Amino acid sequence: MITAKQxxxxxxxxxxxxxxxxxxxxxxxxxxSGQGTIDGYVNSVSGPDAGQFYYSDPLxxxxxxxxxxxxxxxxxxxxxxxxxxxxxxLGFGADGDFLNRMxxxxxxxxxxxxxxxxxxxxxxxxxLTNIFKDIIFTPTVRLVD
Numbered sequence: 001m002i003t004a005k006q007x008x009x010x011x012x013x014x015x016x017x018x019x020x021x022x023x024x025x026x027x028x029x030x031x032x033s034g035q036g037t038i039d040g041y042v043n044s045v046s047g048p049d050a051g052q053f054y055y056s057d058p059l060x061x062x063x064x065x066x067x068x069x070x071x072x073x074x075x076x077x078x079x080x081x082x083x084x085x086x087x088x089x090l091g092f093g094a095d096g097d098f099l100n101r102m103x104x105x106x107x108x109x110x111x112x113x114x115x116x117x118x119x120x121x122x123x124x125x126x127x128l129t130n131i132f133k134d135i136i137f138t139p140t141v142r143l144v145d
Contacts, residue, residue, distance in 0.1 A: 020083060025095070031066055038069050054069050075105040076105040076106070117131060
C-alpha cells in the first residue's frame with residue numbers, strides 16, 4: 001500500500017480522484033512501517049475510528065497486531081487524503097474480518113463489508129468479474145481509460 005501511495009503521489013495527476021484496489025487473502029505479509037510508528041498512529045486515532053478497527057495483542061502470535069494494523073493505518077491515511085480503498089478478498093480462507101476493517105477505514109464500506117471471491121476456485125473468475133463491475137459501475141469517482 002505504501003508503494004501504491006508513493007507511485008500515485010509521484011506520477012499521478014494531482015487533480016484526479018484516486019482509487020486503490022487491494023486484492024488479498026487477508027493475511028498481511030510485509031511490514032514496512034516501524035512498530036513505534038504503528039503504535040503511535042493507532043493511539044492517536046480519535047472519533048469513530050478510535051480503537052474499534054485496530055487490533056491489539058494477543059492475536060495469533062506475539063506482536064502480530066503490527067502485521068494487521070500497518071495496512072489498516074495506510075488505508076485510513078489514504079482515505080484521509082480522499083482516496084477510495086477497496087479491499088477484495090480472494091480465496092476460501094480470506095480473512096473477512098481484516099478485509100472488512102480495511103474497507104471501512106478505506107471509505108468504501110460504511111457497514112464493514114469487504115468484497116469476497118471465495119470457495120470454489122473455478123468460480124473466482126465470475127466472482128471477481130462481478131466485484132470489479134460493482135467497483136466500476138458504482139464508483140464515488142469516475143474511472144476512465
